[in-house]
Amino acid sequence: MYNTLTKTKELLQPINPPRIGMYLCGPTVYAESHIGHMVGPVIFDTIKRFLRYSGYQVTWVVNITDVDDKLIAKSRERKIPMSQIAVEMTADYLANLRELGVNQIDFLPRATDHMEQIVDFIRKLQEKGFAYEADGDVFFEVAKDPHYGQLSNRSIDSMQGDGGEAAGKKRAAGDFALWKSARAGEPAWDSPWGQGRPGWHIECSAMSHAILGETFDIHGGGLDLMFPHHENERAQSGCCHGAPMVKYWMHNGLMRAGDKGKVGGKSDREADTDDVVGKISRSRGAGGLSDLIRRQTGERIRFFLLRTHYRSTIVYGEDGLDEAGTSLAAFYRFFERFAEVTGQSFYELPAPETRDQGAIDPRGDEALHECVALRDRFLAAMDDDFNTALAISTLFDLLRAANRHLDKHDLTAASSTESPAVETLRVIGGILRDLTAVLGLFRKPPLDQTTDRSDAELTSRLMQVLIDLRKDARDKKDFATGDRIRDRLAEIGVALLDKKEGTLWERKS
């Protein structure tokens, strides 16, 4: 895995194997999340799935920062309590995670639930001489940390900042707030330095320490957090405990708005240009994720994100999501054929817990032999810095091998479920189930993703009625009527697929 700290790929050697502690910087919950916020959660969710599959026991923490200047500002603007905004936006964030299949998180600690730990942490830093108080504020003295700047590769001297609004109180411009004194009307907590609230950064140090300990294995976040956020976390934790905070630092690439107008819109900063090329952000008016999920699906978004290596920039465009949908549809079709032939739902196939258990003996079967080799390629790709893009390419190869097997043996619903060819199909399906589960894909059938359960049921029955009527017509060689049904359905975005085993249907985007 690539370690941002050393700028090299390193062998993952957990501190206390088989346990792995993993921390991802979550959101400050002051507004609805946009697609860019999902990059980290999706890749880390996938990493955890893969590490578990590889035999590790992973504890994954994602923080919720629910006290912050932006939240205070929002609270004033909307004239409602900060806590209410935090609760609403946290719910929005979690709902989005759920839609994208991010369900591996073990702890979601909130900053406001850890005030005691935060205060203790700051007090300890002050006792050890790394922090100083100034007029109710407490600052971390960057010059006291010999390692400061290592992570983001910058020297204290090279930093140009003017110190911001607290410039007058700081000993050096690069010093940052651990605790901020409260002004009238602001949410505040008691502390040895008077009423106030934590600065940014400290909540992550305090909460990761509380849950994962002084030194843990993996810490991640977007590239934009490397400085100052992670640099400061690292300084606080390292100095407080006299031990390195994290063994492996991971940073995902950022998402960029590619096709103007669709996500971006214009921000004040960009108002004088036509292009909206740039990092996706709230200030650029990135749209709410929930709308996007309704328009596309959570699965498409997840697939879209995984299609690119996590350290690369992803250029966002809704056509990219459409393309992801096209790719996914090919898998969905195979799953239908799989169910027809084997009588088993792909989505309900049991997945082995670990890669050792999932190992298959090809028993001299040519198709199986190929699939086992592809499985190895998938795992090798994931072993090499979680290369999901490369891993996905083997999924397409696996899909083709599976369809070829189906075609070659002419497998249909009428095939004997006892035949060797069907048994092989089951094994191939099992491999696909296994690997796609590692990526968090295909948790449920596509129809269930777009509508609620009862609608899905009704739609399914209505479609069966139309398909039966068309079959009657075609059996009587009345192709005109048959085609008319098909054309009318095509007009409303439903495609029919005549297979040997019957007619299937699907939605077109």
Added chain:
RNA sequence: GGCGACGUGGCCAAGUGGCUAAGGCGAUGGAUUGCAAAUCCAUUAUUCGUCGGUUCGAAUCCGACCGUCGCCUCCA
């Protein structure tokens, strides 16, 4: 100004010293089909921003240049 990333076929995207440069979308031809769709088969980059250099050998290393983007500002 400082630090950093990137530039691979029509589009998306792996590969970072050596077999024929993955895979997806798209396109074209074929098998299949009543016709389609789907599926399968085949074709689709002598070439990896440009120019030099290192090397027996580079898309992969080095240098310059061009272009795009990020961080340095409490953005995932």
